[in-house]
Amino acid sequence: MSADLAQQWEIALTTCAQEPIHSPGVIQSFGALLATDRALEYITHVSDNLSNLLGHETDEISADVLGQLLDTILPDTLVHDLNNACGLSTITTQRHRLGIYEIHGCWLDVSVHCSSTHTLIELEPVTENLDTHTPLLMRAQLMLEKTSSSEQLLALAVKELRNTTGFDRVMAYRFLPDGSGEVVAEASSPGAQSYLGLRYPASDIPDTTRRLFWKTGVRVVADVHAPMAPILALDKTEADLDLSLALIRGSSLIHGEYLKNMGVTASMAIAITVQGQLWGLFALHHRQSKVIPPDLRTVVELFRQLFSLQFQQILAEERFRDRKQAASILDKLFSIQADQATPKDWIKIIIQASQPFCQLLSAHGVAFISEQQVLASYGNSPSTSTVLALANHHNDHGQTDITTIECLQDLDMPDVKTWGSSAGGLCFTIPSDAPLYLIFFRNEILSDIRWAGNPESKELVEDSPKPKLRPRRSFEEYKQIVKDHCAPWTPSDLNIALEIRTELIRLARIKIQDFQQRQQNLLVAELNHRVKNILALIRSIARQTEMSTNSLEEYTTTLKSRIAALSAAHDLVTGYGLEWPNLRNLLAIELRPYLSDIVPRVTLTGPVIGLKANFVPTFVLVIHELTSNAAKYGALSVTSGNVTVQWYEHYGGIKLIWQESGGPTVTPPQRRGFGRDLIERAIPYEFEGEATIHFLSSGIRAEFWLPNNLIRWGQAGGTKPSPLANVPETDRLKPMEQIQVLVVEDSLLVAMEMESILKKIGLESITSAPSVARAFKYLRQESYQLCLLDIDLKQETSFEIADFLMKQGVPFAFTTGYNSKHALPNSLESVPLLKKPIDESKLEKLVSDLLS
Template identity: 25%
Template sequence: MTAPQEPSSKSSRSLSEALVTSCDREPIHRPDAIQPYGLLLIADAKTLSVIAGAGHIEERLASDWLGQALPSLLGISRARLETPHMPSLSDVRVKGLNGETFSAIRRNSDSHVYVELEPLQEEKLLTWDIFGEIDATAERFELCPDITEVCHKGAQIFRQLMGYDRVVVYRFLEDGSGQVIAESRSDALPTLLNHHFPASDIPRQARQLYIRNRIRVIPDVSYEAAPIRPQSAGLSGMDMSDVQLRSVSPVHLQYMKNMGIAASASVSLIVDGMLWGLIACHNVTPRQVGEDVRAACRTLAGVMARQLRNKEELVTYQERLRLRNAMEFLSSRMDTQASVLDSVRALAPDLQTLFPCDGFAIVCGTEVFKSGILPEKSNILLMRDWLRLKSNYGVFSTSNLEAIFPGAAHYPELSAGVLAITLPFQKPIVLIWSRIELVETIEWAGNPHKAGPDEQGNLHPRTSFKTWEQTVRGRAPRWNNEQIQAARRLRRTLIEDHQNQQLRELNHTLNTTLQERENLLQQKDFLIREVNHRVQNSLQMVTSFLKLQTRGTSNEETAKALGEAQNRISAIGLVHRRLYRDDHFGLIDLARYLEELMQELCLSLGEGWKQQLRLSLVSVLISADRAINVGLLLTELVINTSKYAYNGAAGPLRICLTQVNERIVLTVADQGQNSIKLESSQGFGTRMMKAVVSSLSGVIAYNNLSPGLQAVITIPIEISQQQHDFMHPDPDSAPQGL
């Protein structure tokens, strides 16, 4: 029976989805029955009294089994059943009726103890033979070059060990379906090699049980299930997931009958905790497998699973190494001085071979550089616009483009799968690797679109397993995880190269700007030197003129006024000298400036002031123009102290400078008897101080120390724009008529 292609109608998909959902809902772990080749005894976990059982217990074990103590019924000690950390009863042999001997398997739950009894087989594997076979098998697996050879070797070994007519290795695919990738068989059964099976054949809850129970045996598919009895025990619907004798779904039994199988066994292949596949064994006649063979199968399956993981990791490592070497080669050939667009164009042949593909394109704006088999330019631009919206973190990959991008349905022979990188530059660049469709004929073991549940909700497996062919189109070979990760690394490399190039350009611009600033600073330094030289000369001339005037006058008051003027000019000259010597022309250290200012004032006022002066100054950076005004205020206060507090003589004087939040506080305190005159003075100096304090947006206050006076000046370190606008209004904004 063949079919040219898979039905793609909405009704067919709905039928398949309904079937899988219905299979997933079947409670196969709660059958309330066992396979009758063995016996099941269920005892209360506290009393160990048998409360229920299943199978032909009266005919094969004891007629009065119900209610008996489990230890006496089995002929073992109570301690063997009460010790939770010793569940194994592998050495126990239970004598039954009619000369039958059973092996025992113990399972525990919170409230019950389950003991499964299976008849011993006449042929029993020797322990040394099992170990020898395991060692030999492990060596044969290690010598296999790849996964396919491991699976073929595994099928042969398991058939030799278990004696079934057909043994296949069945691997689960990403979509939940499975494929037979290896087989060993006799002529009694047809081949299933390379045949596919739909996901509904092994539903979700069955896969969970395959992880939980590594081996499952059905000696005779025509058995009549043995129910758990008596019903009065109230055990209906109990979880039997761990019971080896658990009865099988009627749907699965009919499925195997339809395949022409009388007995089966399944051994799980678990890789990293996931169900990788199954070793499925089929026989045309009933066949029972003993516990010794099952134990050997579990061990060999573990050995085989480890080798499968090793082979997969080897393939992954080789691909990762190839991509790493290719990336290093690309990085070594990338021109750091060229733009990213120019670099990828120059390296286009190497980029195309980085990921095996049929075509490669570089898209930037409306420009398209392409090589190999690709759609037309207009289609590539449409694909580029769609990719920029769909890319996950800048990288997108698919092996079935037409399924998510309808426009690709018109050219599967040109592009069916893509791997794309989007570079988020000001003018985005998109790199596209494209693969054409790979027309594939899949052989299914029967039509996978079997009928769904009937009107009563009962499931019916398909009846035919003849090869059913499906032609798959529109799909390309998938991109593996290593290639996708390498694409992410390539994207990061190209973005970093672009950022480095921008940084180099910014550094060049910054260096040019710094050089220009350095030239301007040199010019400014020259001008400052020249201005300072001229200012100092001018101030010296004024000071010399005032000294001459002082010498030439006989009026004492005039001489004092001229002396005060000299002190004020000295303060201005000092600011200019400090400004010239400071590395930061706009800012000066106010504490250092005031200390030097006081040294010069002491020389001007008299040597006695050095012994009377006490300074406590905190370093505060302040603009030069504000420092000039603070210096003028201090000079005026010290001169007034000398004049009013001590009548021109030296006296105790304490000057403090502190910073409180964003304000500075300058305190000048004396101990003179006549200091109160300073507070009430209305002379030129007092009026000048008030004007200067106001220009600094500060306040001045006087405290009577009795004796002495304390002047406290508080000003902000920097003046706000609002205060500046208030004190210096724009003449153009004044109201008309003023």
């Protein structure tokens, strides 16, 4: 390619990437569009096919509605429902399907969403019934539950989507690290061309398109040959509407030509997301036009969400299996040496393990670097200059724990003699005062990459005033012989490398939890068990709450309080490793507001008793229902009311009595709700105990008997207050808005939540860091007066930061979502510990204590 053509190609790529595909000014003609101001008062835009959609031969309706009040065009019930929908918090981030309405004699399916300046109403003719598509969800649930590998899940998913939607071809398309894509699963009808195993260059799906896929989830093109319907505007000088979320959004002419060149008339794309990132797509192609009914799209969207959740879980399990396998080998390798080694011996031990390291990673060599010197190497490794260049490359990409390169040419090192037989490398660092770099090398391997068409084919539109892409015309398989590359570093390789790094950190005795590897398998198994149980319990609570409440607000408030009660119990059981949490403390958690009054309104009487951990969630929910009812209708709803809870030994078990007095006169309820069923049935049904509730006029009396297997006498375990960090005094006299706060948290959503809470408190200058390296970068640049440190930062901990802050005299506290009772080194045991999910009041008190 000549330099001039290469420059024109780059200009054309840039132009394509900048195309405003979110605001094309047209829609697909299988639906129609109305847009209003955000207040839903008057119509600002209308598609010129509205008349045709309503069965009129002329466009008088389309032309005349501009500027008219919305309630003069649409029925009152629809306007009412539109106003309700526009009050939802998600109205600007997702389409809301309202249902079917009669408009001017036609039955239309209506959806709505809002942009920053307009409300957009999509109208589609009514076609099929939802019942014909629901089997997809039932089969999907079975498929998701029984599949244990990502490859198998993708293969089953494309078959299910094809069977349900009727498309000629369904492909699962994975995005690769270089931006290109590969078809990894496919189901197609007889005669349809197969693209399984073929790759597509990154330019086929520009970044702007990928961002839209991530945002919308599902994208349809009903007929690339059908004319688009222009959108008419009241104000012709106004910019085109933002149609990002509109399902009937018109498609790009380039994309339409691209599909035509593939022999495709209709298409649907379904985003596959993993951990909030676009992993790939399901691409559905059909040789004839195909309008996807709203009911089917709704089912497909639900399938997409179910699939992405399960796919993410399976990928996590595969990563865990890779790491577990590596951990088993490493544990055998280091179990004896690590116990006998002194801190000075650890580098020597690591170097001696070079051969098994290389075998685990299918590497041909490894080099060890510290302080810009190669300490040792094994097998095939390049020259010192190349090794150091790879170490510097890793430093330049320090936001990741592991960096890989598959072609040394990418390092701009023209002297191939320095490479030796190596072609690529994988690098990670063991942090310490003098960080140790491990770089693994792979030799060159000649390989064939199968492309859908020649990726080097670069065609531009002739006679265009400025360079413009012409979509590829051929998708025939094209084999490209790749030289000067090593075998790709796969996700499995990265998982194994992470495990090696974790084990070496433990071996190095650096201030990181050296117990982590030994406990990992047990913790994961226990975590999986508890998560499954608690999710099943929450699902049941959500369903029963929905059935027993009358409004969305009541449902949200009730469900939130019940889940909060479960969370408090879960904290008590897991936060301090208690198998037999103290009964009095469990009651105190729920009744805390009434125990802390100047004149306590709740009396707790009974011996020291521990309750079995698996019984605690049920018990806490029962007490929560009693407390909630007392606060709403019973003794705790008035200042004169009191509650007495007493327990004592009774027939080998425990008799517990809840007695209310001094409240409003009690009358037996006319109907049974979820709360009453829970109080009376949960303990007898699940744990063979007894429960009775008496609606006495003087106050409710509930009696429970707990069998001996649920209790332990004299068990005094319970909550333990977190001590204040033992740090030297520092300058804490600044106004709140001037205090610099550093939040170290690897989850962006959690970090954003903490930032929001801190700003409510009055702290305005907040910086968040996802890793130890980023945190130290900020600490070198700025002076902070308060720090909040998440203990577990993916493959590292924040203890190194904590030691630094301790020496500097900066107030700080830990946050964690795990059982970290035994995780803190002796020097940090006095540091305050805040459990996740973050409670706003607890965080505010913690900040006040630290700054006081």
